[in-house]
Amino acid sequence: MTRTYFGTDGIRGTVGHTPITADFMLRLGHAVGRVLRQAMPRPTVLIGKDTRISGYMIESALEAGFASAGVDVLLTGPLPTPGVAYLTRAFRVDLGVVISASHNPFDDNGIKFFSATGEKLPDAWEQRVETALAEPAQWVGSTELGKARRLDDARGRYIEFCKATIGSDQSLKGLKIVVDAAHGAAYQVAPAVFHELGAEVVAIGCAPDGININAGCGATAPAALLQAVKEHGADYGVALDGDADRLQLVDAAGRLYSGDELLYVMVVDRLAHGLPVPGVVGTLMTNLGVEQALAARNVPLVRAKVGDRYVLEELNARGWTLGGEGSGHLLALDKHTTGDGIVSALQVLIAIGRNGKRLSDLLAGVNLFSQTLINVRIARGDDWSANPRLQSEQRRVQDELAKDGRVLIRASGTEPVLRVMVEARDAAKGRTCAERLADSVRA
DSSP states (O other), rough: OOOOBBTTTTEEETSSSTSHHHHHHHHHHHHHHHHHHHHSSOEEEEEEEOOOOOTHHHHHHHHHHHHHOOOEEEEEEEEEHHHHHHHHHHHOOOOEEEEEOOOTTTTTEEEEEEEETBOOOOHHHHHHHHHHHSSOOOOOGGGOOOOOOOOTHHHHHHHHHHHHTTTTTOOTTTTTEEOOOTSSSTTHHHHHHHHHHHHHHEEEEEOOOOOTTTSSHHHTTTHHHHHHHHHHHHSEEEOOOOTTSSSEEEETTOEEEHHHHHHHHHHHHHTTOOOOOOOOETTTOOOHHHHHHHHHTOOOEEOOOSHHHHHHHHHHHHHHOOOOOTTTTTEEETTTTSOOOOHHHHHHHHHHHHSSSSSHHHHHTTTOOOEEEEEEEEOOOGGGGGHHHHHHHHHHHHHHHHEEEEEEEOSSEEEEEEEEEEESSSSSHHHHHHHHHHHHHOO
């Protein structure tokens, strides 16, 4: 299925360049509104955003587009992506819309959509929107125009939801936690959640100015978190990305834990308390060491395409609960319908407390393979899969690694980059192989 605007996680790009322009967002709101009205006479959508300065422009343009198609709008202001998913379901509206480019720098922005049940929408729905975008506008008359209003209590409702994902007898009392919100959508939410659950909170990355989102902080730049945990003598540090659907976690010893490891901890905790875990969904990037550790506990791992939406699709197809990515997108479908950095952090922190072990101890038996990831810039539309130099080098590397490693090469769904990954027991060999593959693309 060929799509012009939608990538692996909605629509994303650089502000001021198609499709992240005011005129396109007006057209997009109108097209989505028309698709919604094919199923219902008077739809309502809920729009949330992160803290990028461009969010004001995009929010206004989308609002106008929806209104022009006869769709009502609820505006939450800055709110994490999973908060929008939750409120879409809680308010029983017909669609959730997030204005965010997640972990990208401030001069990017994008749009994500959630269904009425708080789940990401399938490719077929996105194709219907693209079809509507290609058709002439069908403006409604004055009596049919949509209306807009703001939800003043959106943030408080989501805070209470996050707190309710752990037992009423559980808390974070006695813990000192550094919370880094990446100057993003969770800057008012995340510190409040951990504080209200009893933790002593040190907040960093919670002073957005419209352009500092993800800048040297948050889940994509955990050095700031590591330094703050050390300076404040904290027990743990939690870093979120710009829209707070993924996390990084560090302990007092300064060890940074991957999403693969945190997913394993969630599995171990459930097994320890007699809860069934029939299987786990990871991605093509999930570490082989975690897959082997899960197999030792008779928990199979199924790999989906990279992207939390594909993990979700696989979980739903199998009726399973737990899945995620090494980047920190984690899903616990018995707690939320989508990946949620705050909720996932709570699951891990509570698991540590009720098992009476350090986080590192809960990961005993997990021997991670070294992963080397190199991003190589390529021209947009470049058919990298037909590159004979890359094909030849990939065959040689795979033969050399044999059963002690693997190669994964894939194009980014959000930027013109080829991601070259080599996983190997021998870290030095893995790095060398990855560099050879990257060089074959650049040649």
